[in-house]
Amino acid sequence: MNTIIKTAKNRKLFTLFDLIIIALVLVVAFLSVFQFLKNSDLSAVVRENGKIVDTIKLSTVNNDFVRVYSEDYNVTVKFTKDGAEVVSSHCPDKLCVHSGKITRSGQSIVCLPAKISVSLESADENIDGVLR
């Protein structure tokens, strides 16, 4: 018991290691901010002619899958856990394919000839701003 009381008196208020703890806590705080912004409930919304034809909640996508929209142009959209991309399309300019993958709320891919658009929308609009 005596030795413990002695260490109690010998303990400093603030040491270099405490600084490391503070730094670690700050890092955790910042990382969790980014993690949360990234992992908010995103939905991929597919519109044809402006009307919603498909809504996929990305957090429920465990295995990547593709779906084909528009009979004329066969716009093939691949959905993954973290985003969506158009992998192939029969449209002449292939702008939608070249758009690449979208992963953030507010981003979208548009295929003008097929009148198809894929956009990512956040379920909690009040938390996630639009990051472009």
Add this chain to the structure above:
Amino acid sequence: MSNKTVSKNYTTFMTQTALIASAALILAYLEMLLPDLPFVLPGMKLGLSNIATMFALEVLSLPSALFICLCKAMLALIMRGFTAFLMSLSGGIFSTVVMFVLLRGKRIKFGYIGVGIGGALFHNIGQLMIAYFFTDKSIFAYLPVLCLSSIITGTVTALTLFILLPNIIKMPVFKN
């Protein structure tokens, strides 16, 4: 070890733990009386009773500190209900274990502020985990706020203990 020493040790354990536990309960009650500050989110608390747990870990023992957590949880059960009991118990055990580990570092010696921040943070994390059971994972959006607040509250509690500890251990109860 003779029978007499065992019973003396037990009595010492009981009186010292009871004294600090009552201090912890009073601090917890005092904290409930404090007015809510406008910029403070629900769940952000000063954690004054962490002072008592830290003291117990530093001067007494791990069982004492865990017992004090249980007392605090019982107070929460009586005054605020079963959910509060679970949250208080989980937060208390988390913070006690973390502070115990931080205090026992032989080569890496943490100061009071580091221990206080660690304890405050893991008190929050323990409570957050119980809150997660009752709600959903969006509760973890609180984590950054709680991290930052635990830096402040941990420093405050550590400073208080640093000032109080040399005086409290002069009490006859702690001389043995």
